[in-house]
Amino acid sequence: MYELVPSKTMREYLASVDFKFNDFQRAALIWNKPDMLWKERLEAIEKLADTTKDEDLKRQIKERVQFEKREWSAFLDNVSGGYVYIVEDHEDGSCNGVFAEYNKAYIYSLKYASNYDTSCLIKKYRIVKNAEDEIVRTSERGNPYMGIEIPEFCEYDGTEVSGVSFNKKGEITRIRSNELTKEEEEIVSSYRPERFEFPFIKIPFDMPVGSIVKEVTTGTYGVLSQGKKDWDDYLKRIEDRKWYVDFSDIQVMVYELTESGCWSHNHMNPLYLQLEEPEHIPGDEENQTFISAMKAFGNYLQSEDEEKVMKGQAVIQTAREYAEIKRCKEWQTRNLNKAMKPEDIMF
Structure with a gap:
């Protein structure tokens, strides 16, 4: 029940007050667990979908998995030759290679990560060839609950169209993309509080003020x-x-x-x-x-x-x-x- 809570202190406290996460909340904890690989995260929510009786959650999980797979497919697609893949050092953001094919970029990123004991990002950038390429989808998304509206399209500003984060072993940790349609994005929008990906969870909390604490995902005190x-x-x-x-x-x-x-x-x-x-x-x-x-x-x-x-x-x-x-x-x-x-x- 509490294996998805990173903190031992909080696991023990939640058990002591008999606080239980429902399946919807468990899905949220899985989706936001910082130390999970992309593949592991998708497999975990699919496994939850197989056991939950919450039909709405099942549907949402199916939508999310399909969306993530479409993002990955779009990231790999460069048949038109209109994009380049750039390998970046995850630590300092420095550019360390430009490639026409994803596979070559990935192989290079593995060598770079091994040589410098770091993790890498591979970003996909549009090649601007003509005036039509200078109008792109806006990378930022407005929060409708805060009255923030952002135009769907804007002038090209050099921002990547998508990116994939890897750990030091070359395993995918996160995918972020701006290549799918507005309609596809709205299905899994992070500003939909009824969805499982980013809901607020009302948990009990009872640590004393003045306590020395460790943030277990970063190791900072x-x-x-x-x-x-x-x-x-x-x-x-x-x-x-x-x-x-x-x-x-x-x-x-x-x-x-x-x-x-x-x-x-x-x-x-x-x-x-x-x-x-x-x-x-x-x-x-x-x-x-x-x-x-x-x-x-x-x-x-x-x-x-x-x-x-x-x-x-x-x-x-x-x-x-x-x-x-x-x-x-x-x-x-x-x-x-x-x-x-x-x-x-x-x-």
């Missing part, structure tokens, strides 16, 4: 600044104000310590957050200072009003120590030396 009350209030605002929300809005605020000694907030999915401190490395001054800074910031967020001044000074001091160890060039730019309270270095 931070300090949680929103807890159960904040989450419950957020759910109520969504309901009361009838906000449009999707999967990306399943989020709580987490602060991460930057090399400049400042605390930068990010919005993270609680299903990916695990209560876990960084590994303590004896004799590693940077490691120990980083952990001390996180604990000081967590204590500050948990403190009562009368404690805030004293605990706030510990936040400033440990942040300065961390920045000094990192010798970051931005150390002066955030006015860390002049900071009087934690809010001065929070952004």
